[in-house]
Amino acid sequence: MVGTPNRDRQAERREATHAEILSVAWDVAEEHGIAGLTLREVAVRIGMKPPSLYSHFDSKNAIYDAMFEQAWTQYAAIVDDVATDLPPNPRQALRVLAETFFDFATAHAPRHQLMSQRVVPGFEPSASAYGPAVQVLDQFQSRLRSLGVDDPAGVDLVTALIGGLVNQQIANDPGGSRWRDLLPRAINMYADEVGLARREPRRSP
Amino acid sequence: MVGTPNRDRQAERREATHAEILSVAWDVAEEHGIAGLTLREVAVRIGMKPPSLYSHFDSKNAIYDAMFEQAWTQYAAIVDDVATDLPPNPRQALRVLAETFFDFATAHAPRHQLMSQRVVPGFEPSASAYGPAVQVLDQFQSRLRSLGVDDPAGVDLVTALIGGLVNQQIANDPGGSRWRDLLPRAINMYADEVGLARREPRRSP
DNA sequence: GTCTATACTGTGATAGAC
DNA sequence: GTCTATCACAGTATAGAC
Numbered sequence: 001m002v003g004t005p006n007r008d009r010q011a012e013r014r015e016a017t018h019a020e021i022l023s024v025a026w027d028v029a030e031e032h033g034i035a036g037l038t039l040r041e042v043a044v045r046i047g048m049k050p051p052s053l054y055s056h057f058d059s060k061n062a063i064y065d066a067m068f069e070q071a072w073t074q075y076a077a078i079v080d081d082v083a084t085d086l087p088p089n090p091r092q093a094l095r096v097l098a099e100t101f102f103d104f105a106t107a108h109a110p111r112h113q114l115m116s117q118r119v120v121p122g123f124e125p126s127a128s129a130y131g132p133a134v135q136v137l138d139q140f141q142s143r144l145r146s147l148g149v150d151d152p153a154g155v156d157l158v159t160a161l162i163g164g165l166v167n168q169q170i171a172n173d174p175g176g177s178r179w180r181d182l183l184p185r186a187i188n189m190y191a192d193e194v195g196l197a198r199r200e201p202r203r204s205p
Numbered sequence: 206m207v208g209t210p211n212r213d214r215q216a217e218r219r220e221a222t223h224a225e226i227l228s229v230a231w232d233v234a235e236e237h238g239i240a241g242l243t244l245r246e247v248a249v250r251i252g253m254k255p256p257s258l259y260s261h262f263d264s265k266n267a268i269y270d271a272m273f274e275q276a277w278t279q280y281a282a283i284v285d286d287v288a289t290d291l292p293p294n295p296r297q298a299l300r301v302l303a304e305t306f307f308d309f310a311t312a313h314a315p316r317h318q319l320m321s322q323r324v325v326p327g328f329e330p331s332a333s334a335y336g337p338a339v340q341v342l343d344q345f346q347s348r349l350r351s352l353g354v355d356d357p358a359g360v361d362l363v364t365a366l367i368g369g370l371v372n373q374q375i376a377n378d379p380g381g382s383r384w385r386d387l388l389p390r391a392i393n394m395y396a397d398e399v400g401l402a403r404r405e406p407r408r409s410p
Numbered sequence: 411g412t413c414t415a416t417a418c419t420g421t422g423a424t425a426g427a428c
Numbered sequence: 429g430t431c432t433a434t435c436a437c438a439g440t441a442t443a444g445a446c
Contacts, residue, residue, distance in 0.1 A: 010411085035240055036326040038438060051441080052413055060439070118376060119324045121241040156373065157387055157394075164369020168361065171323055182362050185398075189362075193394040219429090243421065256423080257430050265422065414445075424435080 018056055020046060022070060025063055026111070034110035035120050037063075064120055065129045071115050072132035075104050079136065083143065090147040090196045095187045097143065098162050102183055105166045109174060116163065147196065154194050161186055223261055225251060227275060230268055231316070239315035240325050242268075269325060270334045276320050277337035280309050284341065288348065295352040295401045300392045302348065303367050307388055310371045314379060321368065352401065359399045366391055 021042060028041045039060055043050040057063045082100050086093040105112040113119045115133070125133075141155050149155065165186060169179040191198075226247060233246045244265055248255040262268045287305050291298040310317040318324045320338070330338075346360050354360065370391060374384040396403075 014412095033323075033326050035324070039440095040438065049414060050439080051415085054440080055412060113324075116376065117322065117324070117372070119240070119318075119322070121238050153387060153390070156384060157391060160369040160373045160384055160387070160391075161366055162369070163372060164365040164367070167322070167368060167372060168365045171321065179361060179365055182358060182365070185358070186362060186365075189394060189398040192397065193390075215429095222429095244423095245421070254431060255421085256432085259423075260429055412446090414443105416443085417441090419438100419440080421438080422436090425433085427432080428430090 014056075021053060021056055021063070022066055025067060026108075029067075029110040029114075030108060034114045039063075061120075061123050064114065064123045065126050067111075068114055068125045069129035069132060071111050072129075072136060075101075075115075076132050076136050076139075078104060079139070083139075089198075091188065091191045091198060093147055094144075094158075094191060094196065095184055097140070098158075098183055098187050101162055102166055102169075102180060106169050106180070109170045112166065112170060116166075149194050149196070151194075157193070158190050161190055219261075226258065226261055226268070227271055230272060231313075234272075234315040234319075235313060239319045244268075266325075266328050269319065269328045270331050272316075273319055273330045274334035274337060276316050277334075277341060280306075280320075281337050281341050281344075283309060284344070288344075294403075296393065296396045296403060298352060299349075299363075299396060299401065300389060302345070303363075303388055303392050306367055307371055307374075307385060311374050311385070314375045317371065317375065321371075354399050354401070356399075362398070363395050366395055 024042050024045050025037060027045070029037045032038075032041070037060075039050050039053050042063075043053055053063075057066070079097070079100055082096060086096060105116070118124075137159075140159075141152075144155055144158070149158075162183075165179045165183060169176070173179065229247050229250045230242060232250070234242045237243075237246070242265075244255050244258055247268075248258055258268075262271070284302070284305055287301060291301060310321070323329075342364075345364075346357075349360055349363070354363075367388075370384045370388060374381070378384065
């Protein structure tokens with residue numbers, strides 16, 4: 001075909017613009033809060049006119065949707081990497097997983113608000129964008145099960161516990177470590193509740 | 206004085222309008238989300254033109270500020286009432302306090318987002334509006350102390366725990382009881398961690 | 411097809427008449 | 429105190445240049 005090389009170059013350029021819009025959108029959200037994101041600001045920083053963004057995204061919510069999916073995809077990659085080398089001690093393993101989520105969440109408050117809270121008035125993530133988020137929760141659930149936590153309520157309890165620490169850290173001590181320092185204690189408290197062993201299981205009983 | 210009666214009537218009317226604006230603002234926030242509050246909608250429902258609201262509040266954020274203070278004041282009254290008749294068992298007492306906060310918070314999600322999360326882009330509560338919120342936290346801290354919880358970190362831990370359950374309930378099961386049902390278990394878990402007695406203390410040891 | 415120019419709607423806010 | 433008029437700006441949609 002004659003047109004193929006051109007289309008490849010155009011496709012590349014289109015994808016690059018797509019990524020640049022998202023990258024700049026994260027910058028703006030970081031400065032003005034996730035709900036303070038404006039298409040004008042994004043367009044200006046890229047050197048575009050605001051309406052031109054509509055060539056790449058159908059609406060502002062479509063940008064939020066892509067950001068939502070991107071954030072959970074990034075976290076999925078990080079936790080997958082961490083999970084390849086977990087400590088054999090179940091408590092330590094759970095603590096590493098909790099710290100991984102906590103540090104990712106508190107690193108960028110606007111990102112966490114988009115991922116885990118319903119803060120943007122008209123925005124609801126699409127089913128497609130929800131994919132990575134559901135996958136992350138499913139994998140966390142199966143990892144908890146392999147650690148010895150069987151009841152579904154136990155999963156709800158620990159997600160609420162870790163999420164609560166994250167929210168308090170972001171809302172009341174941003175940039176500090178007041179609640180981050182409580183994480184090991186919180187995990188031990190939870191591990192006692194669900195009866196997690198304190199030492200790694202023996203090879204042969 | 207001649208003008209005094211007139212001024213009293215005017216002051217009454219002014220205060221009534223003030224209260225009506227706040228009441229309608231809560232209605233709008235309940236329907237459209239706390240960040241979806243618009244001065245137009247409030248004005249229309251009252252039968253005013255939008256600019257007239259500025260005779261009563263300096264800005265939209267001033268309305269948020271008054272709502273913030275009003276919400277914490279209302280909760281302070283409720284928890285004060287509950288605290289007059291707490292069960293003698295420390296665990297049961299703590300559970301009642303936790304349930305009081307949980308039920309108040311989950312009854313109106315927009316109110317909770319205003320009270321405990323930073324969801325409105327440009328809004329930060331004023332020092333004056335923070336007063337009742339600080340008072341509530343102080344009283345909770347002293348009540349925990351009288352129950353036997355001394356370390357400040359223990360207070361941070363339980364606020365994160367209860368707040369985390371509230372957030373999960375609102376975000377993932379609004380109107381349901383999936384995380385509300387976990388509250389007794391969560392409080393017991395925390396009570397074990399801080400060494401709260403399981404039964405009421407004896408009169409004479 | 412992609413980007414630009416322009417206009418329309420809605421929102422917060424201010425100034426001035428009554 | 430309330431209203432009319434108006435401004436500044438965000439999000440959206442359409443038409444047209446290249």
